[in-house]
Amino acid sequence: MSVDTYGKVYLVGAGPGNPELLTQKALRLIQRADIVLYDRLVNPFMLQLVKPDAALIDVGKKPYHMHIQQQDINEKLIKSAKQYECVVRLKGGDPAIFGRVHEEVVALSNLDIPFEIVPGITxxxxxxxxxxxxxxxxxxxxxxxxxxxxxxxxxxxxxxxxxxxxxxxxxxxxxxxxxxxxxxxxxxxxxxxxxxxxxxxxxxxxxxxxxxxxxxxxxxxxxxxxxxxxxxxxxxxxxxHHHIKVDATINDSKAYLVSGPRLKAIEQAYQIYEQGHWCMINPKENMDFHATQQQFLKQQLTKRFDEIIHI
Known part of the structure; x- marks a missing residue:
C-alpha cells in the first residue's frame, strides 16, 4: 500500500458475546481483516475467524484497573491504517452505544482516514x-x-x-x-x-x-x-411480566475445545454454540498463522475446558 494512502477502518460491533449474534457484515469483515484491534469483552472464538495472516492487537480496557488509554488506541488505529488495507476495530456490543466510538471517529476524520461504523447487537x-x-x-x-x-x-x-x-x-x-x-x-x-x-x-x-x-x-x-x-x-x-425468566443461572453449559482442521473445527464450534455451550478451537494448521495469532492461541489454551473434541 502506498505511503501516501490509508486503508479503511471498520468500527465493528461484536455483539454481547455469542458468536451467533454477530451480524453478517461483522463476520465478513472479521474474515477479511488484515488486522483486528479487539476489546476485552470480545469472545475469543470470534478472533479465531480471522484469516491466517491477519494480525491481532489487544486494546482491551478493564474497568477500575490501569489500562490502555483511548489516545493510545487512536494512535494504534492510525498506525494500522497506514500499514493495512482493511483494519477492524472490534468492540463488544454496539460500538455506538457507550463504546467510545466518537473519539475514534474524530481521530480518523482529522487525518481523512476512511472509516465505517458497523452496528452490533447491544x-x-x-x-x-x-x-x-x-x-x-x-x-x-x-x-x-x-x-x-x-x-x-x-x-x-x-x-x-x-x-x-x-x-x-x-x-x-x-x-x-x-x-x-x-x-x-x-x-x-x-x-x-x-x-x-x-x-x-x-x-x-x-x-x-x-x-x-x-x-x-x-x-x-x-x-x-x-x-x-x-x-x-x-x-x-x-x-x-409473568413470562420473564429470572433468578436463573446457566449451570449445565460446558466449555469445549475442538482440535482438528481449522474449517471443520469452526463448523463444529458453531454447532456447540447453537447448543448453548462455549467453545474455542485448536486448529492443526496453527504454525502457519500470524505470530500474534499463535501467541493469542497459546494464551487461550491455558484456560480450563470441560471437554476436548478431536476431529
Missing part, C-alpha cells in the same frame, strides 16, 4: 431476549432509555429516570459498582419500588440473573456476588 437487547421479553411491551412499557452508570474516568453520572414514570423501561450499562447509589436516586425521584433485574455476562455460558426491586436489589447483588462483572441493569414494569 447487551440490553440480548438481555431482554434472554429473559424472554421485549424492552417495550404494549400497554406496559412504551419506551426504553439506555443510560450509563458511570462516565469517563469512572465518574458517576446524573441519569434521567423520569421515563420510568411515563411507562418506560430503563436499561443501565456499567452501573453495578454504583448500584445502590443509582437505585437510591431512582426511588428518591419516582417514589416507586420498581422491579429490577441484573443480568451478568448475557448470551454467554456465565450468564446470571438476579432479580429484586429498586429498594432490595443492591443488597441481593452484594450477597450473591463480590466480583464486578459485565452486567446490564433493567428497571421497569416489564421485569414483573
Amino acid at each position: 447487551s440490553a437487547s440480548a438481555a431482554a431476549a434472554s429473559l424472554g421479553i421485549g424492552l417495550t411491551i404494549r400497554d406496559i412499557a412504551t419506551s426504553v432509555t439506555l443510560t450509563a452508570g458511570h462516565f469517563k474516568d469512572d465518574t458517576s453520572c446524573s441519569m434521567d429516570v423520569s421515563s420510568l414514570l411515563k411507562h418506560g423501561t430503563l436499561a443501565i450499562y456499567m452501573g453495578v459498582k454504583e448500584l445502590k447509589r443509582i437505585m437510591d436516586k431512582i426511588f428518591e425521584t419516582t417514589h416507586v419500588d420498581y422491579p429490577v433485574v441484573v443480568i451478568y455476562q448475557t448470551s454467554t455460558i456465565k450468564e446470571t440473573r438476579i432479580s429484586g426491586t429498586v429498594t432490595t436489589i443492591a443488597n441481593k447483588v452484594k450477597r450473591k456476588t463480590s466480583e464486578v462483572k459485565p452486567a446490564i441493569i433493567i428497571v421497569g414494569n416489564i421485569v414483573a
Whole structure:
C-alpha cells in the first residue's frame, strides 16, 4: 500500500458475546481483516475467524484497573491504517452505544482516514431476549432509555429516570459498582419500588440473573456476588411480566475445545454454540498463522475446558 494512502477502518460491533449474534457484515469483515484491534469483552472464538495472516492487537480496557488509554488506541488505529488495507476495530456490543466510538471517529476524520461504523447487537437487547421479553411491551412499557452508570474516568453520572414514570423501561450499562447509589436516586425521584433485574455476562455460558426491586436489589447483588462483572441493569414494569425468566443461572453449559482442521473445527464450534455451550478451537494448521495469532492461541489454551473434541 502506498505511503501516501490509508486503508479503511471498520468500527465493528461484536455483539454481547455469542458468536451467533454477530451480524453478517461483522463476520465478513472479521474474515477479511488484515488486522483486528479487539476489546476485552470480545469472545475469543470470534478472533479465531480471522484469516491466517491477519494480525491481532489487544486494546482491551478493564474497568477500575490501569489500562490502555483511548489516545493510545487512536494512535494504534492510525498506525494500522497506514500499514493495512482493511483494519477492524472490534468492540463488544454496539460500538455506538457507550463504546467510545466518537473519539475514534474524530481521530480518523482529522487525518481523512476512511472509516465505517458497523452496528452490533447491544447487551440490553440480548438481555431482554434472554429473559424472554421485549424492552417495550404494549400497554406496559412504551419506551426504553439506555443510560450509563458511570462516565469517563469512572465518574458517576446524573441519569434521567423520569421515563420510568411515563411507562418506560430503563436499561443501565456499567452501573453495578454504583448500584445502590443509582437505585437510591431512582426511588428518591419516582417514589416507586420498581422491579429490577441484573443480568451478568448475557448470551454467554456465565450468564446470571438476579432479580429484586429498586429498594432490595443492591443488597441481593452484594450477597450473591463480590466480583464486578459485565452486567446490564433493567428497571421497569416489564421485569414483573409473568413470562420473564429470572433468578436463573446457566449451570449445565460446558466449555469445549475442538482440535482438528481449522474449517471443520469452526463448523463444529458453531454447532456447540447453537447448543448453548462455549467453545474455542485448536486448529492443526496453527504454525502457519500470524505470530500474534499463535501467541493469542497459546494464551487461550491455558484456560480450563470441560471437554476436548478431536476431529
